[in-house]
Every structure is written in C-alpha cells, then in structure tokens.
Amino acid sequence: MLSGNLLNGIILGAVYGLMTMGLSLIFGVLKVVNVGHGAFIMLGAYVAYWMFTLFGLAPILSVPIGLILGMALGFLFFYLVMKRLLDAPELSTLLATFAIGIFLEEIAKVVWGPDFRGYSWDVGTLHLPIATIPMAKIYALLSSIAIAIALYLWFKKTRAGTALRCLVEDKEGARVCGINVTGFYALSFALGLGFTVLSGVLLTLFIPVGISPYMGGIYTLKAFVIAVLGGLASPWGAFFGGFIFGLVENGSYSLLGLIPNVEPFSLTQFVAFMVLLVILLVKPEGLLGEK
Amino acid sequence: MIFQKYSSFLLALIVFAVLFAIGMVSPSMWQPIALIMFYIAMGQAFNIFMGMTGYVNFGYVAFLAIGSYGMALGVSRFYQTGIGLWLLFVGFALAIVMAAILSLLVGGIALRLRGAYFAIATIGVNEGLKYLIEGGKFWGGSEGIIISKPMRATFGRHLANSLSTFWADVFLFIIALLAAYLTFRFMHSRVGYALTAVREDEDAAKVMGVNATKYKLIAFIVSSCVAGLIGATTWCLKSTYVFPEDVFEISYTVEAIVIVMLGGSGTLLGPIIGGLIYGICKYWLAVLLPGLQLLILAPLIILIIVAFPGGIVGVIRERIRGTVLDQVIV
Numbered sequence A: 001m002l003s004g005n006l007l008n009g010i011i012l013g014a015v016y017g018l019m020t021m022g023l024s025l026i027f028g029v030l031k032v033v034n035v036g037h038g039a040f041i042m043l044g045a046y047v048a049y050w051m052f053t054l055f056g057l058a059p060i061l062s063v064p065i066g067l068i069l070g071m072a073l074g075f076l077f078f079y080l081v082m083k084r085l086l087d088a089p090e091l092s093t094l095l096a097t098f099a100i101g102i103f104l105e106e107i108a109k110v111v112w113g114p115d116f117r118g119y120s121w122d123v124g125t126l127h128l129p130i131a132t133i134p135m136a137k138i139y140a141l142l143s144s145i146a147i148a149i150a151l152y153l154w155f156k157k158t159r160a161g162t163a164l165r166c167l168v169e170d171k172e173g174a175r176v177c178g179i180n181v182t183g184f185y186a187l188s189f190a191l192g193l194g195f196t197v198l199s200g201v202l203l204t205l206f207i208p209v210g211i212s213p214y215m216g217g218i219y220t221l222k223a224f225v226i227a228v229l230g231g232l233a234s235p236w237g238a239f240f241g242g243f244i245f246g247l248v249e250n251g252s253y254s255l256l257g258l259i260p261n262v263e264p265f266s267l268t269q270f271v272a273f274m275v276l277l278v279i280l281l282v283k284p285e286g287l288l289g290e291k
Numbered sequence B: 001m002i003f004q005k006y007s008s009f010l011l012a013l014i015v016f017a018v019l020f021a022i023g024m025v026s027p028s029m030w031q032p033i034a035l036i037m038f039y040i041a042m043g044q045a046f047n048i049f050m051g052m053t054g055y056v057n058f059g060y061v062a063f064l065a066i067g068s069y070g071m072a073l074g075v076s077r078f079y080q081t082g083i084g085l086w087l088l089f090v091g092f093a094l095a096i097v098m099a100a101i102l103s104l105l106v107g108g109i110a111l112r113l114r115g116a117y118f119a120i121a122t123i124g125v126n127e128g129l130k131y132l133i134e135g136g137k138f139w140g141g142s143e144g145i146i147i148s149k150p151m152r153a154t155f156g157r158h159l160a161n162s163l164s165t166f167w168a169d170v171f172l173f174i175i176a177l178l179a180a181y182l183t184f185r186f187m188h189s190r191v192g193y194a195l196t197a198v199r200e201d202e203d204a205a206k207v208m209g210v211n212a213t214k215y216k217l218i219a220f221i222v223s224s225c226v227a228g229l230i231g232a233t234t235w236c237l238k239s240t241y242v243f244p245e246d247v248f249e250i251s252y253t254v255e256a257i258v259i260v261m262l263g264g265s266g267t268l269l270g271p272i273i274g275g276l277i278y279g280i281c282k283y284w285l286a287v288l289l290p291g292l293q294l295l296i297l298a299p300l301i302i303l304i305i306v307a308f309p310g311g312i313v314g315v316i317r318e319r320i321r322g323t324v325l326d327q328v329i330v
Helices: A002-030 A037-055 A059-085 A090-112 A135-157 A159-169 A171-176 A181-203 A216-229 A235-256 A264-282 B002-025 B027-053 B060-081 B086-110 B115-123 B125-136 B148-187 B190-200 B202-207 B212-237 B251-263 B270-288 B293-307 B311-320
Strands: A125-127 A132-134
Touching: A002 A037, A002 A132, A002 A135, A002 A159, A002 A181, A002 A216, A002 A235, A037 A059, A037 A090, A037 A181, A037 A216, A059 A090, A059 A135, A059 A181, A059 B293, A090 A216, A090 B115, A090 B251, A090 B293, A125 A135, A132 A135, A135 A159, A135 A181, A135 A235, A159 A171, A159 A181, A171 A181, A216 A235, A216 A264, A216 B115, A216 B125, A235 A264, A264 B086, A264 B115, A264 B125, B002 B027, B002 B148, B002 B270, B027 B148, B027 B190, B027 B212, B027 B251, B027 B270, B060 B086, B060 B125, B060 B148, B060 B212, B060 B251, B086 B115, B086 B125, B086 B212, B115 B125, B148 B190, B148 B212, B190 B202, B190 B212, B202 B212, B251 B270, B251 B293, B251 B311, B270 B293, B270 B311
Parallel strands: none
Antiparallel strands: A125 A132
C-alpha cells in the first residue's frame, strides 16, 4: 500500500518538477518571483480540458498548445508590464505578478464559471506487482522527463542557451558581449510561463475533477516549496525537488491517514507549508542548492 | 512646527470624525460607512508593515482570520463564566494574543529572509492555517464557530443585536484611530527611522548598526495585532460566525494591497484616502458589476505600480513640493 503510494508520488513528482521549472527559470534569470504562478497552471488545466471536451484531443497532444499559449502570454505580460519594472524595487514585481495571477483567475471564472470541472482520458492501466497505474499517468511521467531533458539540452548545447547562462552569470558582462539582454529576459519569462502552462496540461491527468479557476493557489504554494527544496534559481534542482516533494506528499498522506479523527488531505497541504518554513529556516539556499 | 508634525494625524482625525458624524446623522449611511471604515482600517494595518518595510505580507488575511477566531473562541468558550461585558474584553485580548503568537512564529522565521524569500514564506500562511484548522478538525474544523447563541445568552437579545449592528462598527472606528496613532508614532520614532533606513537600503542600514530584523519584526507584530482586532470585530462580532472558507479568502489581501498602493504606501494618509476611495468604488461596483470586482482591481494594481508607484499621496506630494502645503502632508 505504502510502496504503491510512493510510486504514485514519484510519478506525480515528475509533473511537480516540471511545474516548478518555469518558476525557477524566471527567478534565475530575471530575479522575479512569479507569485501568480498557480494561475498559469490553472490555464494549462483548462487548455487540456477544452481541447479534450471540444475536439477530443488527447491531453498529451495539448502539451504544445499549452507551451505556445504560455509563451504568448509571457511575451505579452513581459512587454506590457514586467519590462517597465525590472529596475523598480522588488515589491513592484511581486505585486505585479500577484495581480496578473488574480486577473487570469477572474478571466477564467468569467469564461468557464466557478465550478469544478474535469474529464477522464482512459487509455488502459499498467499492472505492476505493487500497484496498478493508469497509462495516462505513465505518459505524463515520460513526457515530463522528455520535456525536462529537452530544456536541459537547449540550455547547455545551443547558442541561445549559452547566451542565457552568460546573462545569469553577469548581466553587464553579457551586455558588453553583445547579448540582447532585454530580448533574453523576454524569452526567459515567456519560456518560464510556457513550461508552467504546459505542466498544467499534464497535471490534469492526476486530478480527475479538480479543474477550477481557483485551483492554482495550492499549486503556487507547492511550487514554492519545491523551488526552495531545489534551490530557488535552479530549474534542474526544481525538477529533482519535484520528485522529493511527490514522495513526501504521498508518504505523509499515507501516514496522516493513520491518525484517527483528522482529514489527511487537508493536513497534507499543511505539511507542505511546514516543510517550506523549515527549509527556509534551516537552509534558505535550498537542500540541493549550492552556496 | 508642532502643527507640522501633527498635521497629517489631525487630517486623519477629521476624516474619521466626518465619517462618524455622517453615520450618526443618517442611519441608512451607517453600513456603507462601516464598510469604508473596514477598508481604511485594513489598509492602515497592512501599511504599518508594508509601507514601513517595503515587504509584502501575502498571508495578511490569515491575521484577520486568527483574530476573528480569537473573538469566537473567547465568546463561545467563556460565556458560561458569567463575566458579562468583560467577555468582549476576553475576546479582543485573545484576538491580539493569537495574532501576536502567529506573527511571532511566521515573522520570526520569515523575517530572517530577504525580499523574495519573505514573500514565498508568507504566501502559504493563510492556506497552511486554513488547511490545519480544516484537516485537524479543531476550532469547529470546516464548520466554523457560530457565536450568536452564546452572545444572546450573555448579553440578552437586544444588546447582542446592537453589539453586532452598531457597536462592532464603533469598535472599528476605535481600531482605525489606534492604527492611525500607531502609524503616526512609528513614523516619528526610532523604529520608524530605522525602518525607513532599512526600506531604502537594507545593507547600508545594517552597516550603520541598525538591527533590521528586530525592527521589521516589531512592525510585523504590530501590523498583525491590529489586523487581528479588525478581524475580531468585523468578521466575528459583526457577523456572529467564523467560517474558515470565508475568513481565509485571499481577496482581502488583494484589497489591502490595492488600498495601500492606491493611496500611497508608507504614508499616514495614504491608506485612509485609498480606503475611502476603494470603499466607495467597491460599494458602487458591487451594485453595478456584481462579481467582477477582482477582474477590475487586478489591472488597477498593475496600472498603479507601473504608472504611479507613489499612489495618490505620492502624486499630491509631487504637485505641492515647495509650497506652503509641503509640510502638511507627510
């Protein structure tokens, strides 16, 4: 029972990791904390929901649509808002991303209504000795890993990725070398949001009826926990942090279920918050972060 | 000189007195004015921390919520002791103590962290606490606490009624006054000067020997305690119940941010002007476009941040720089 649960935790953890990579990318490059992170996950969930219910498109095939939508929104919000705030106090970008998140949630409420929605994509199950796992989740796991590897290769092997790494190391130096700093800021912001919306698409495979305009809040919290676990500015740390968090979450759910008279689901969310505070207290640079 | 120092505070007093007088003269205006006062008080309490330190407490609503739980627990657990009106005192005291404990726990951890990390640490406070109460099934769990019965049993039907329809709002005026006074005292004290230095340049302030964390913690606790009092009176005493889904609603944090940014953060009059305008607009929008307030507010926040980071008070200050009025508005 517990080992099956932990296996589920690892699979969900891959999506959690992907979900947090965008947050870490934006923080790593722009030094902006996207407080409205969860709203973009919510958008991805609705992309998957709409594509599936309206056109019968398999959620895995909605992944590029999520990426494109997220990147388009990323460029839009960057040039409309974030570009003007890059030199402003940190307070401004925090409030601006917070407001963007609220704005998206309210738009979603107008478009899709406040109720919970969901769909089920049935493509068979995989029978393992310790657990039975729907194939949909296996696809989610595989595509998460593939996407993370693709981002990694882009970051390490291409010219653009190298330029971006230069920019993270030394902004002024990069500018002197002729790197278009603002352009790369825009690209990072767009890519970060693209990956976030994309992860929302995959997340719907784990929450059968959990799609609502306000679903994002708890994922913002989870993404922060994971980001801090992996070292806030490192997308790779975030990806591995996702696995750890998936394990901790499912493990603590099983353990909390043993306590009589409590609601393990709600308490698991509380545990996430406590993990966050403890890590921030003990090792703010992240468990996997280097200092 | 004395006049210059107190001028902003006097202006605040005049605003409160005018609002109170309007409410007294015309009973139909009492509820709208109570709503405006709620926003003014909430903005002021938020401003004590955000305006002074430049840090955003994204878990702000949790402190109003814990205050309303303080009052609810005070009334529902102690009403059989027969202490009469002292019960309210117990409720308010519990609200302050519980808000202070929560702020000490959260602030003690989060305020060691700079900027972005602080925001991350506070963003989970209200969700975390809500899930703890619902999941742990204490304090009524997800069913909340209803205090109308103990209120009636202690105070009688008539007094219990007027407590929630009239006195709760009067308490709000007193709390707003207290918040204005605390802001004023802070701005003209060692704490205020230290915090201004920290806000402008934290590293420089530390080099000068300012204990940044200590002063930030003071502002955080004071802001949270005032928030707790607001929650105790408006959310518990006035509505006579506390439901976790209602009191941990994140939109109140958004509203506090809007009020402070609109009026001008870090100023005494900012949250009062912001709360006044916001309260009137909200009342009007709720009639005109019900359910769409947040959709309009969110772009408003972005617009203010991009175009007028100093808020209304900031714009006025720019205009009157160098004139006689320069010293009046601080």
